[in-house]
Amino acid sequence: MSNVYGRSIKVSIFGESHGTGIGVIIDGLEPGLAIDMEEVNRQMARRAPGQKLGTTRKEPDQVEILSGIRNGVTCGTPICGVIFNKNTRSQDYEKTKLLLRPSHADYTGHVKYKGFEDFRGGGHFSGRITAPIVFAGALCRQALEQKGVAVGSHIVKLHHIEEDAFTLADLKAETLKELGTQQVPVLVQDNADKIAQCIESARAELNSVGGIVETAVIGVPAGLGDPFFDSMESRLAQILFSVPAVKGVSFGCGEAFAGMTGAQANDGYTVEDGQIRTITNNNGGILGGITNGVPITFKTVIKPTPSISRPQQTVNLDTMEPETLEIVGRHDPCIIPRAIPVLEAAAMIAVYDAWKEAGL
Amino acid sequence: MSNVYGRSIKVSIFGESHGTGIGVIIDGLEPGLAIDMEEVNRQMARRAPGQKLGTTRKEPDQVEILSGIRNGVTCGTPICGVIFNKNTRSQDYEKTKLLLRPSHADYTGHVKYKGFEDFRGGGHFSGRITAPIVFAGALCRQALEQKGVAVGSHIVKLHHIEEDAFTLADLKAETLKELGTQQVPVLVQDNADKIAQCIESARAELNSVGGIVETAVIGVPAGLGDPFFDSMESRLAQILFSVPAVKGVSFGCGEAFAGMTGAQANDGYTVEDGQIRTITNNNGGILGGITNGVPITFKTVIKPTPSISRPQQTVNLDTMEPETLEIVGRHDPCIIPRAIPVLEAAAMIAVYDAWKEAGL
Amino acid sequence: MSNVYGRSIKVSIFGESHGTGIGVIIDGLEPGLAIDMEEVNRQMARRAPGQKLGTTRKEPDQVEILSGIRNGVTCGTPICGVIFNKNTRSQDYEKTKLLLRPSHADYTGHVKYKGFEDFRGGGHFSGRITAPIVFAGALCRQALEQKGVAVGSHIVKLHHIEEDAFTLADLKAETLKELGTQQVPVLVQDNADKIAQCIESARAELNSVGGIVETAVIGVPAGLGDPFFDSMESRLAQILFSVPAVKGVSFGCGEAFAGMTGAQANDGYTVEDGQIRTITNNNGGILGGITNGVPITFKTVIKPTPSISRPQQTVNLDTMEPETLEIVGRHDPCIIPRAIPVLEAAAMIAVYDAWKEAGL
Amino acid sequence: MSNVYGRSIKVSIFGESHGTGIGVIIDGLEPGLAIDMEEVNRQMARRAPGQKLGTTRKEPDQVEILSGIRNGVTCGTPICGVIFNKNTRSQDYEKTKLLLRPSHADYTGHVKYKGFEDFRGGGHFSGRITAPIVFAGALCRQALEQKGVAVGSHIVKLHHIEEDAFTLADLKAETLKELGTQQVPVLVQDNADKIAQCIESARAELNSVGGIVETAVIGVPAGLGDPFFDSMESRLAQILFSVPAVKGVSFGCGEAFAGMTGAQANDGYTVEDGQIRTITNNNGGILGGITNGVPITFKTVIKPTPSISRPQQTVNLDTMEPETLEIVGRHDPCIIPRAIPVLEAAAMIAVYDAWKEAGL
Numbered sequence A, B, C, D: 001m002s003n004v005y006g007r008s009i010k011v012s013i014f015g016e017s018h019g020t021g022i023g024v025i026i027d028g029l030e031p032g033l034a035i036d037m038e039e040v041n042r043q044m045a046r047r048a049p050g051q052k053l054g055t056t057r058k059e060p061d062q063v064e065i066l067s068g069i070r071n072g073v074t075c076g077t078p079i080c081g082v083i084f085n086k087n088t089r090s091q092d093y094e095k096t097k098l099l100l101r102p103s104h105a106d107y108t109g110h111v112k113y114k115g116f117e118d119f120r121g122g123g124h125f126s127g128r129i130t131a132p133i134v135f136a137g138a139l140c141r142q143a144l145e146q147k148g149v150a151v152g153s154h155i156v157k158l159h160h161i162e163e164d165a166f167t168l169a170d171l172k173a174e175t176l177k178e179l180g181t182q183q184v185p186v187l188v189q190d191n192a193d194k195i196a197q198c199i200e201s202a203r204a205e206l207n208s209v210g211g212i213v214e215t216a217v218i219g220v221p222a223g224l225g226d227p228f229f230d231s232m233e234s235r236l237a238q239i240l241f242s243v244p245a246v247k248g249v250s251f252g253c254g255e256a257f258a259g260m261t262g263a264q265a266n267d268g269y270t271v272e273d274g275q276i277r278t279i280t281n282n283n284g285g286i287l288g289g290i291t292n293g294v295p296i297t298f299k300t301v302i303k304p305t306p307s308i309s310r311p312q313q314t315v316n317l318d319t320m321e322p323e324t325l326e327i328v329g330r331h332d333p334c335i336i337p338r339a340i341p342v343l344e345a346a347a348m349i350a351v352y353d354a355w356k357e358a359g360l
Helices: A037-047 A090-094 A106-112 A120-125 A127-145 A173-179 A190-204 A232-240 A254-259 A336-358 B037-047 B106-112 B120-125 B127-145 B173-179 B190-204 B232-240 B254-259 B336-358 C037-047 C106-112 C120-125 C127-145 C173-179 C190-204 C232-240 C254-259 C336-358 D037-047 D090-094 D106-112 D120-125 D127-145 D173-179 D190-204 D232-240 D254-259 D336-358
Strands: A010-015 A021-027 A064-067 A079-084 A150-158 A211-218 A246-251 A269-272 A275-278 A296-302 A312-315 A322-325 B010-015 B021-027 B064-067 B079-084 B150-158 B211-218 B246-251 B269-272 B275-278 B296-302 B311-315 B322-326 C010-015 C021-027 C064-067 C079-084 C150-158 C211-218 C246-251 C269-272 C275-278 C296-302 C312-315 C322-325 D010-015 D021-027 D064-067 D079-084 D150-158 D211-218 D222-225 D246-251 D269-272 D275-278 D290-292 D296-302 D312-315 D322-325
Touching: A010 A127, A010 D010, A010 D021, A010 D064, A010 D079, A021 A127, A021 D010, A021 D064, A037 A127, A037 A336, A064 D010, A064 D021, A079 A127, A079 D010, A079 D079, A106 A120, A120 A127, A127 A150, A127 A336, A150 A173, A150 A190, A150 A336, A150 B254, A173 A211, A211 A336, A211 B254, A232 A246, A232 A296, A232 A336, A232 B232, A232 B246, A246 A254, A246 B232, A246 B254, A254 B150, A254 B211, A254 B246, A254 B296, A269 B311, A269 B322, A296 A336, A296 B254, A312 B269, A322 B269, B010 B127, B010 C010, B010 C021, B010 C064, B010 C079, B021 B127, B021 C010, B021 C064, B037 B127, B037 B336, B064 C010, B064 C021, B079 B127, B079 C010, B079 C079, B106 B120, B120 B127, B127 B150, B127 B336, B150 B173, B150 B190, B150 B336, B173 B211, B211 B336, B232 B246, B232 B296, B232 B336, B246 B254, B296 B336, C010 C127, C021 C127, C037 C127, C037 C336, C079 C127, C106 C120, C106 D222, C106 D290, C120 C127, C127 C150, C127 C336, C150 C173, C150 C190, C150 C336, C150 D254, C173 C211, C211 C336, C211 D254, C232 C246, C232 C296, C232 C336, C232 D232, C232 D246, C246 C254, C246 D232, C246 D254, C254 D150, C254 D211, C254 D246, C254 D296, C269 D312, C269 D322, C296 C336, C296 D254, C312 D269, C322 D269, D010 D127, D021 D127, D037 D127, D037 D336, D079 D127, D106 D120, D120 D127, D127 D150, D127 D336, D150 D173, D150 D190, D150 D336, D173 D211, D211 D336, D222 D232, D222 D336, D232 D246, D232 D296, D232 D336, D246 D254, D296 D336
Parallel strands: none
Antiparallel strands: A010 A021, A021 A079, A064 A079, A150 A211, A211 A296, A246 A296, A246 B246, A269 A275, A312 A322, B010 B021, B021 B079, B064 B079, B150 B211, B211 B296, B246 B296, B269 B275, B311 B322, C010 C021, C021 C079, C064 C079, C150 C211, C211 C296, C246 C296, C246 D246, C269 C275, C312 C322, D010 D021, D021 D079, D064 D079, D150 D211, D211 D296, D222 D290, D246 D296, D269 D275, D312 D322
């Protein structure tokens, strides 16, 4: 499938960091959806570079819509959104193109594409290619919001700073909405400053840090997803693992399940307003691959940004000799603040796709 | 896609725990592969119930091959393997069919299938349906072994017992093979007994325990997988999350990335025997969604078996009133020993699929 | 995709003519559908060999249902139906296995499967593998009949015998139902005898004949299918061309469009009972790839059965020398009567799939 | 799947006739292919409007490549090509937007997209959207030409003018290449003038005409395609039927099979240069869904252009009353000359996809 995601919708992406443009086609979105472009742009801005804690590059990331939306309303036909690339400093990369950047896709891309890959700025592997995912997700998000869905995330761990995972009590639309306005979304406000300091320290030390994001989607009905290969976990994990730097995905209690007993882990049932509901939500809203009507919660592990300016041991593709690489250029010491809107967009795409398929 | 996995091969599964039979079609396997049925049966036996630490049910799990293999050799056409169900005690389930078992798929299956699901023994959601996955995986495994691939797993955490993750030094074919012969595969032999005791304690306490399995696949060339939606991580996670009880999947260092810096996490490059290799393998053999030629390593979080015999709070589907459920019957206090061959089978299917697609 | 058909449902087939069994998995069928197995068997019988005008082989073609149907009602989970092979005379084929049968798939199967194909009775290419398609189609047909759909076919051309295509006036449920009970379904009754004679003459002359079948599906709402690659024509053609011996598929006027002008061909609009309807139906119920609410009509060209007992020029795979082949064994001098239920089944699968996807 | 075609490559299209732009993403094309853009433009020009026998609209149809090609060479990553729309006279359509044009997709698009479709110039259903298909096909064509493939077509029937189908003797690269340079490609030169006259007569009479195109693809090896649902016929038919106005597809002798006997139709085998070859090619190069190494030949039925300027009976969507429609604007009295490059492009896409999948 390669560049296409979805079972009942199709999201096809393309683009290289320093090519002419990057973009996405979304097919299968319902006709008649009025798109709030300001809100789309707000989502794009959350991911865009040039923010306080991130890289100092500035990219407007303005999406030009080529098809499928007329007078601000979806036609039901494939929507193509394109971001034309500007402000690209290809020369930054030309100098070091033969030196494989550790933990980047330079080597694997080189093998897969036999040396014909566009290496500039990571090419097709650039985190920049997530901008079209945010665009596609922003459309799905607006469609889902009309059905009562809300999504939000907090940083549950960043290097040595940790906070508790969402409880069912946290999972209200207002809380999630509020988290969406914060650059460093946390449940315990103190942590925001600690995280900002930690990131700035990493920058000062020419280093980078990783962490874990927890995301919740509320308002999803029971019955989405399938047993086995198209389980709701499989669908979400497939698209979450397409986000660069993601190295782990877990649902509900996630790794904590490993230390729990069944008596602790099982979510008993009760009846609320005539509806069957679980009392706890250790399973993160998914059982047997199918949503159970309580919030979907998942954690995404983000590795430290590979681009660090310290000397690193690498190999020169041309000479096949070891060499020391010092990456220059503007990079995020922690990608998490900018990754969060991408993870949320990915979740919105997966949920929209599963919902449409369920025909509910 | 529902019941079908694969991009260049197609694995389609079917079956209910207490129906006539369960099985799988595998299409796209190469013609001319001589199948060692004894080895297939050995893999099936690893997953089969009736083992020391598991349930006391005995199921022969004999696969009958209906097509695609003639005189022990694959034809290249779809292979159908069926396991006819025997020794099913449906009456165990009839009594409690209206009482939703916590953390099982009873409720979500009921919603999705509108009350027409076969509830006996978990029906289509039963862990029993993983037997066909082991069969399909056993075929892929044999094909991959001929190309030099080996797979193996150890229990990296079970309740409170933990051991270190694989190091590159552990990842030899002999080590992995040896692990495959152990019912409680561990790198530190003491842990096997501790784990067995922990499981038996859980059984005695009418409880269950969860844990984390780490799996390694060695001998995979660089170049498998794709950027984005069909990344090697996405492909593996999709099929791993279709295994019941799996709630987390991570690659390489996994959650540990969250506490690391880039300087610690990055895998520098060196040249070995004229081949570019990473010095460390924190990324678990995958960069930019594509294999880099060093071992693939991933961790899978398995939740505690939901079937425990303690009283649990639930709801009666008929009366919609709260009720207390006491599950009777034979159940595994820890599913991990039997889950390991399923996870390995899933990995073999995903790797075979990606390898064929890469055309290497 | 190989052995899997469908966008919102998945139909996966397997089997060789002389293997252990042939069959199909259908996933995505709605739960709660009461299956009339007698009617399923009636559809199977229409395709089964041993009929007056066909081969003298008798095969019971009894489908054993392994999963997905409980107490005669669909569960919503994958349905697997298997036909175990009996009455196979493999020795008939052993003698001539090295002699490529002209216009059969012996050569292409040999190339694709590198000599490992099961050559007996055509193996996986046998027309016998259409029996599972009839089974899957029979299930879809019953689901669609409850929504008011009917399907039927007539032989519009068989060798030199021709009759007029369906008119809108022919397209009533009773007419289609009546056609379904005839072994040689025709609109002009005289043609049935002429066709029977023509087929018997071909048999007497050790020859075979081809023809064209026209099929109509009534009761399909406007709005099924998509523009471009998943047009209703594309969907139907994809599955119709998977039926062995099919060499042409056309919609509405089909080839006659080539001699028409726009003024003749265009279907003007009118209003009937408050509904927009076309006045004529030259387009066969599909415009822009999407159904328009009037009957779907299509013609399928069936080539003469390749198995004829006359001497034919061929090549011996072993010696690579020309040789003369005389096919012995029991064969249909015209496959059309038995192909009709397969074509209808294929149409029902395609329509069910598109309908489900449209969410109507 | 909707807007995506392909099993081993993915071709995703988008666009409306009068929107901002139309285009296509092609993913899975091999890296390192040097693209001859002049030749791409020559293919685009063959389809472009403004030709002698077609509409008088002029559209430059200049493809802008946004990604996947760098310095004229494919990178292996998704290639996006966009054609920005110019010279659109939306006001032509505004006047009649409520009047359903007979045999166009106005009504079916209206039902499917619930009134939110972009109706201007046919919107997403416009023949204009085939331009991206020509672009994608031109890339596949160049890749296939390097493997020795050639493709070409002639008009085998246009209204009352007919000529013989390709014989094996016609199927040489030079003949096919020569056909590709003719605006009215025919084997019998006299027919070109007759056809041109016939088209001009139709224009003068405010009418349109249909016909049949025969296409041949030479140089394809044996072994492409699959039995059943992904037969080479299924793959070709799926994409050919996505071309607007196509109402029939047949292979080899096509409809003529209906009048033939097995003795006439069967393609005997011989050995040529150590290779097994059929003596005749009635089956159009495909047996059992798989190519047999002789040329693929297929016929495509094109209906008369629905846009004719005569008064036609229709319905007003607003009033739901019958009304008379007179289409004004610039239209092709016969779309066949411009459809030919689209059919060839579609064939190249299908063949490239199947070839890659076969791994030959």
